[in-house]
Structure formats: C-alpha cells, structure tokens
Amino acid sequence: MQVWHGAAEVPADLGPTVATLGIFDGVHRGHQVVLAATVSEAESAGLSSVAVTFDPHPATVHRPDEDFSLIASLPDRLERLTGTGLDGVLVVPYTLDFARATPEEFVRAYLVELLHARIVVVGDDVRFGRDNSGDRDTMVELGRAFGLGVEIIADIADPETGRRWSSTWVRELLAAGDVAAAARVLGRAHRVRGIVVHGAKRGRALGYPTANLRADDLGVVPADGVYAGWLIRPDHSPDDGTSKRLPAAVSVGTNPTFHGVERTVEAYVLGRTDLDLYGEEVVVELTERLRPQVTFVGIDALLDQMADDVAEVAHALDVPAPVRPPAPEESHAQ
The missing domain is CATH 3.40.50.620 (HUPs)
Structure with missing residues (x-):
C-alpha cells in the first residue's frame, strides 16, 4: 500500500x-x-x-x-x-x-x-x-x-447488541476498562504506542522491571487497573531469535501505593529482567482487565499481589508463568 x-x-x-x-x-x-x-x-x-x-x-x-x-x-x-x-x-x-x-x-x-x-x-x-x-x-x-x-x-450494527459500530462506543468501553469488549468493536485488541521513558525504577527494585510510558502522550488510555497484554517492539530486528511480541502484565494509573500523581502505563515483560528499552518506541496491546488499581499497605502485600497478577496474566495469555523473583531484603523491614 x-x-x-x-x-x-x-x-x-x-x-x-x-x-x-x-x-x-x-x-x-x-x-x-x-x-x-x-x-x-x-x-x-x-x-x-x-x-x-x-x-x-x-x-x-x-x-x-x-x-x-x-x-x-x-x-x-x-x-x-x-x-x-x-x-x-x-x-x-x-x-x-x-x-x-x-x-x-x-x-x-x-x-x-x-x-x-x-x-x-x-x-x-x-x-x-x-x-x-x-x-x-x-x-x-x-x-x-x-x-x-x-x-x-448503511450503518452496520453489532449483532449481539444492535448498536452501530462507532469510535464513540470504543471510547466508552475503554473509559470503563472493558478492553475485551472494545476489541470486539475494533476487530482487534486496543493498543497504545509511545517512547519508553525513565520512571522511579521501583519495579526493578522489586524484581518486576517495567517499560514506562506517559499516559498523556498515548491517545486513549483505558481506565486505571492491571491488564494482561503484549509489549511489541515494532522496530526491533532481533538476531538472537527473540520475539518482537512479548507477553506483559500492564499497570495503568498513578501508583497510589507510592503516592504517585503522574498517570503512566507500565508494562512488565513476563520473566524478563534483561531488556533495555529506554528511548525505544513500543506498542502495548491490552487484551483483558484483571482488576482495578488499589492502594496496598506495605511492600509485602504489594509483592504478593504482583505475583498473583503475573500468574493470572500468564494464564490469560496462555504462556508459562515465570518464577516469582526473590523479595528485596528491605521489604520485610517496611
């Protein structure tokens, strides 16, 4: 074309x-x-x-x-x-x-x-x-x-609901976090595209390094929460057999546990701690919302939930679940 x-x-x-x-x-x-x-x-x-x-x-x-x-x-x-x-x-x-x-x-x-x-x-x-x-x-x-x-x-309607396919409907579904229903209207999973920026690096310290994207630069970002999805590297030309499409646990929100204020999209590629994506343009594809964003009391509770989230993401994407990383030594002291 x-x-x-x-x-x-x-x-x-x-x-x-x-x-x-x-x-x-x-x-x-x-x-x-x-x-x-x-x-x-x-x-x-x-x-x-x-x-x-x-x-x-x-x-x-x-x-x-x-x-x-x-x-x-x-x-x-x-x-x-x-x-x-x-x-x-x-x-x-x-x-x-x-x-x-x-x-x-x-x-x-x-x-x-x-x-x-x-x-x-x-x-x-x-x-x-x-x-x-x-x-x-x-x-x-x-x-x-x-x-x-x-x-x-003529306008074509969704056979299940009778509502006409429209961008307005997609926006409503994404605002509610229903990325699965949005995918039915779109004909594919909703995705956002942006440049990976430096974050607070808390995920790396906790054993779950993430690729961080600023939500205000990404177009329509769905409701805050944790999602199963894929991180795609459109310009990546691997020579080591690695895939351009990687399974990921995705968090959308402000990190309330750490009193964050800037809304971000953070993608943790399952089982990978070796990726250096800073400055790279990536696509984050969102397939299923697992839960809303919540505030945790203490790092241990957060780590337990993150481990559960990763296991649920692996199940949703039908990929092997990675081994839970060891907890940082200081987590039990907080």
Missing part, C-alpha cells in the same frame, strides 16, 4: 480510482465494512482503491483547548489500513485553511482532480467540507454533477 502525506506526494500518473474518505480512528468494524466495499468495487472495475484520511484529527484543530485523544495513532491507523487491501492512502494535513473548503471544492480538488475517482464509497454518516456541511445527500448530488458513481454503505 502506498501512503502519500499531502497532495504533492500523489503521483501525477495515478490512474482512475475508487475512493473513500474518513478519519477512520481505530479502523473499527464499521470502518472495515466501508473499506472492504471500496476495495471490492475497485477490484470489480479494474481500478485502484484509495482512502483519504486526515491528520491531525479535526477536533484538535477546531477545539484545541478540549481534552481529546485518538483511539489509534497515525502509524497504527496506517498499519490497519494496510491490512484492508487498499492500494493507497492519502493523508491530508488538516488545517483551518483546509477546513474552509466547501463540500464541492473538496470533492473537485481531491476526489476528481487529484485522485481521478470514478466511484466514491462512503458510510451513511459521512460528513465533509466547511462546517461539516456535506453529508450523504450532498455526496450523491456532487456525484451527479461530476460524473461520479456514489455508493452509500
């Missing part, structure tokens, strides 16, 4: 396409239906399939003071889009100047003139152009004006 960051990167000899557009935050199952229809239409017509997406998210441009986080970072969004079978993705830099374009101006400039679209596939809830004034009916009207075929994909 080709990725073009801005109109200038689109090749001049790009042939006719079938196009779709959207933020595709999370690339959830509703998005996947629209993207699959785009790919299918293109294959049937012998054309290229292209998705238009936007970065940063319009909400952060129009309402910069609001607390808004993405479900998926742009690299994760593009990785998921690659898996849909698309031939290309155009990432349009979203600015206030760009946002002033009318629906007609957007369709003419990007879909007709730049991408040479013959067919446009969009969801029933599509919005585009200045003040989100363009909708499905607008797209149909502009399709007639520009000679575009327009396919509208």
Whole structure:
C-alpha cells in the first residue's frame, strides 16, 4: 500500500480510482465494512482503491483547548489500513485553511482532480467540507454533477447488541476498562504506542522491571487497573531469535501505593529482567482487565499481589508463568 502525506506526494500518473474518505480512528468494524466495499468495487472495475484520511484529527484543530485523544495513532491507523487491501492512502494535513473548503471544492480538488475517482464509497454518516456541511445527500448530488458513481454503505450494527459500530462506543468501553469488549468493536485488541521513558525504577527494585510510558502522550488510555497484554517492539530486528511480541502484565494509573500523581502505563515483560528499552518506541496491546488499581499497605502485600497478577496474566495469555523473583531484603523491614 502506498501512503502519500499531502497532495504533492500523489503521483501525477495515478490512474482512475475508487475512493473513500474518513478519519477512520481505530479502523473499527464499521470502518472495515466501508473499506472492504471500496476495495471490492475497485477490484470489480479494474481500478485502484484509495482512502483519504486526515491528520491531525479535526477536533484538535477546531477545539484545541478540549481534552481529546485518538483511539489509534497515525502509524497504527496506517498499519490497519494496510491490512484492508487498499492500494493507497492519502493523508491530508488538516488545517483551518483546509477546513474552509466547501463540500464541492473538496470533492473537485481531491476526489476528481487529484485522485481521478470514478466511484466514491462512503458510510451513511459521512460528513465533509466547511462546517461539516456535506453529508450523504450532498455526496450523491456532487456525484451527479461530476460524473461520479456514489455508493452509500448503511450503518452496520453489532449483532449481539444492535448498536452501530462507532469510535464513540470504543471510547466508552475503554473509559470503563472493558478492553475485551472494545476489541470486539475494533476487530482487534486496543493498543497504545509511545517512547519508553525513565520512571522511579521501583519495579526493578522489586524484581518486576517495567517499560514506562506517559499516559498523556498515548491517545486513549483505558481506565486505571492491571491488564494482561503484549509489549511489541515494532522496530526491533532481533538476531538472537527473540520475539518482537512479548507477553506483559500492564499497570495503568498513578501508583497510589507510592503516592504517585503522574498517570503512566507500565508494562512488565513476563520473566524478563534483561531488556533495555529506554528511548525505544513500543506498542502495548491490552487484551483483558484483571482488576482495578488499589492502594496496598506495605511492600509485602504489594509483592504478593504482583505475583498473583503475573500468574493470572500468564494464564490469560496462555504462556508459562515465570518464577516469582526473590523479595528485596528491605521489604520485610517496611
């Protein structure tokens, strides 16, 4: 799949396409239906399939003071889009100047003139152009004006609940810590991506060294608690047979036992004390919430719970449980 960051990167000899557009935050199952229809239409017509997406998210441009986080970072969004079978993705830099374009101006400039679209596939809830004034009916009207075929994909609902797949639903589930249900809407486990930073190193002192990520840099982070998951090293090229995908016990929160105030995501790779991940970009994938975050009285109680958490994580991930590390000598004196 080709990725073009801005109109200038689109090749001049790009042939006719079938196009779709959207933020595709999370690339959830509703998005996947629209993207699959785009790919299918293109294959049937012998054309290229292209998705238009936007970065940063319009909400952060129009309402910069609001607390808004993405479900998926742009690299994760593009990785998921690659898996849909698309031939290309155009990432349009979203600015206030760009946002002033009318629906007609957007369709003419990007879909007709730049991408040479013959067919446009969009969801029933599509919005585009200045003040989100363009909708499905607008797209149909502009399709007639520009000679575009327009396919509208009706909202797809979850067969178990009847609720339509949506990014809003994913956010609600993550806010409740229900990463398993969020995975059902997303079609895969929720993940966060960030740079490993130095922490207080308490985990190392206790025998459970963790890779620490600042939660405010990661997009949508689920509710505080302890999770089973995986630590993934996307840029790691091992020459020793080690895996890029490692089972991990993940703690989300402020470390109330130690009176912490900064919210972090800390991942302990099961049985590994030899990893040096500082400064490395990692992905933390969250598959199951085990318990909420609680405050412990004394280090011994904390160590017992950590050992239980690690054993439960190993069971949830169906991997061998590591041997419990020896308690630090000073723990019994506290």
